[in-house]
Amino acid sequence: MSAAPPLRAAILGAGPAGAALAVLLARRGAQITLFDDDHRPALLVGESLVPAAIPILKTLGVEDETATFSCVKPGVSFVWSPADRFAFTFARFAPDVFPYAYNIPRPRFDESLARQADAAGAVRVVARARLVPAAPDGRGGELALAPETLAAAPHLDGRQPDLIVDATGRARHTSRVLGIAARVGPRKDAAHFAHFDGFRWDDAPGQVLVAPLGAGGWSWCIPLRDRLSVGIVLNQQDAARLGRTPEERLAAGIATDRWLASVVGGGARLTPVASYTNYQLISERAVGPGWVAVGDAFGFVDPMLSPGVFLALRSAQLVADALAPVLDRRVPAAPDRLATLLRPYAVEHSAALTAWSALIELFYDGRMLALMAAGRDWMANGSGRVKRAVQHHIERHIALQASGAATTSRYSRGLLRFLARYGLRGISPAAMSLR
Numbered sequence: 456m457s458a459a460p461p462l463r464a465a466i467l468g469a470g471p472a473g474a475a476l477a478v479l480l481a482r483r484g485a486q487i488t489l490f491d492d493d494h495r496p497a498l499l500v501g502e503s504l505v506p507a508a509i510p511i512l513k514t515l516g517v518e519d520e521t522a523t524f525s526c527v528k529p530g531v532s533f534v535w536s537p538a539d540r541f542a543f544t545f546a547r548f549a550p551d552v553f554p555y556a557y558n559i560p561r562p563r564f565d566e567s568l569a570r571q572a573d574a575a576g577a578v579r580v581v582a583r584a585r586l587v588p589a590a591p592d593g594r595g596g597e598l599a600l601a602p603e604t605l606a607a608a609p610h611l612d613g614r615q616p617d618l619i620v621d622a623t624g625r626a627r628h629t630s631r632v633l634g635i636a637a638r639v640g641p642r643k644d645a646a647h648f649a650h651f652d653g654f655r656w657d658d659a660p661g662q663v664l665v666a667p668l669g670a671g672g673w674s675w676c677i678p679l680r681d682r683l684s685v686g687i688v689l690n691q692q693d694a695a696r697l698g699r700t701p702e703e704r705l706a707a708g709i710a711t712d713r714w715l716a717s718v719v720g721g722g723a724r725l726t727p728v729a730s731y732t733n734y735q736l737i738s739e740r741a742v743g744p745g746w747v748a749v750g751d752a753f754g755f756v757d758p759m760l761s762p763g764v765f766l767a768l769r770s771a772q773l774v775a776d777a778l779a780p781v782l783d784r785r786v787p788a789a790p791d792r793l794a795t796l797l798r799p800y801a802v803e804h805s806a807a808l809t810a811w812s813a814l815i816e817l818f819y820d821g822r823m824l825a826l827m828a829a830g831r832d833w834m835a836n837g838s839g840r841v842k843r844a845v846q847h848h849i850e851r852h853i854a855l856q857a858s859g860a861a862t863t864s865r866y867s868r869g870l871l872r873f874l875a876r877y878g879l880r881g882i883s884p885a886a887m888s889l890r
């Protein structure tokens with residue numbers, strides 16, 4: 456029996472999801488066209504990785520290079536008040552949790568991944584790609600490259616690809632073309648951030664700090680190699696009260712928060728202020744005949760806990776795995792066959808997005824911090840061997856979820872839900888919630 460022809464795929468978007476998928480598919484013999492709109496602002500969110508991203512960077516062959524321009528992230532501290540400061544170090548939960556992660560300058564990281572895609576044999580086309588609904592008399596695919604996009608990739612010889620991958624991030628190009636609805640999350644936040652120097656640091660080098668913000672919402676401090684990324688995330692009414700422009704809002708958000716001002720108040724802003732709004736949403740459909748969505752184009756839950764880049768890379772890995780029979784050329788890449796192979800990916804990734812949303816909700820409504828405070832108080836009243844083991848068990852399952860190692864684990868999720876309901880021992884979650 457002769458082998459099926461190699462898969463021909465067009466990937467729209469060279470962010471982490473698109474570039475990672477280009478590497479994985481091109482390495483396995485697929486003919487990849489990677490459309491890159493070359494939109495690389497100096498500042499991009501997605502600067503803090505979770506540990507589960509690092510084994511994927513190893514697989515992609517970019518971990519060593521990432522280490523040369525990034526800052527090792529040993530853990531995360533939640534700084535709710537001077538008395539309520541909870542520090543997690545990933546290495547404490549190794550080997551179940553990968554022992555470290557990185558804080559990355561995103562544009563530089565994206566460049567490394569895109570160059571790795573080039574090296575794997577993907578053909579990068581610098582163009583803003585456009586899709587159209589496929590003509591009914593076509594091969595049965597639901598989408599097609601628009602004529603000018605097809606023409607921008609002369610090596611395609613005017614032939615539509617077998618598979619179109621939407622990796623356009625929050626532009627969600629396929630959902631817009633096909634009118635696919637999304638499940639929208641409860642928060643309508645704005646985020647403003649910039650890089651600073653001259654900050655004051657009292658935690659471990661590289662540790663990411665998350666803290667409630669005086670003006671509402673919360674703030675992040677992400678140490679990069681030579682600077683600190685500082686962001687504020689708050690609902691749009693509270694953001695508007697801080698000022699008219701993003702610059703005014705970030706400055707006022709820092710100045711009106713005693714703790715954040717003590718970290719960065721004396722520093723200088725090195726970059727313009729970047730802004731993002733409305734990002735909690737998961738597409739109701741991410742697969743169809745001849746197409747699939749990966750990364751943010753499928754869904755994005757929230758910046759709290761930093762899962763975005765990991766989920767983008769993980770979605771690429773799941774898609775590449777699902778396509779194994781086509782990549783091995785055992786079956787032809789017909790649009791319906793591709794959709795059948797890819798549907799389990801959509802189910803699995805949607806479940807992951809939902810699990811992260813549920814975990815993050817525990818941070819917003821105060822139950823996770825109340826649980827940490829309850830554990831601390833419990834240990835303060837004498838810490839026998841059994842008590843220590845129980846406390847370690849609970850912290851391990853928090854770490855397993857928040858690191859990306861086992862966010863969907865039924866046991867971990869059930870344990871945290873149970874404890875958040877019955878284990879708070881007199882500590883009110885409302886007092887630790889974020890507006």
Ligand SMILES: Cc1cc2nc3c(=O)[nH]c(=O)nc-3n(C[C@H](O)[C@H](O)[C@H](O)COP(=O)(O)OP(=O)(O)OC[C@H]3O[C@@H](n4cnc5c(N)ncnc54)[C@H](O)[C@@H]3O)c2cc1C
Nearest residue numbers: 468470471472492501503584624646750751758761763764
């Ligand atoms: C406020 C905020 C803070 C965040 N902080 C973190 C964090 O600390 N850690 C973390 O892991 N994640 C974070 N994220 C999320 C993270 O940035 C995203 O999840 C991640 O970038 C998704 O990767 P992606 O490849 O799916 O999409 P993107 O990174 O958005 O990449 C999409 C690419 O496609 C290109 N493109 C778009 N349309 C087209 C087109 N038509 N043709 C060709 N190219 C196109 C874009 O220019 C872009 O290069 C944050 C998000 C927000 C909103």
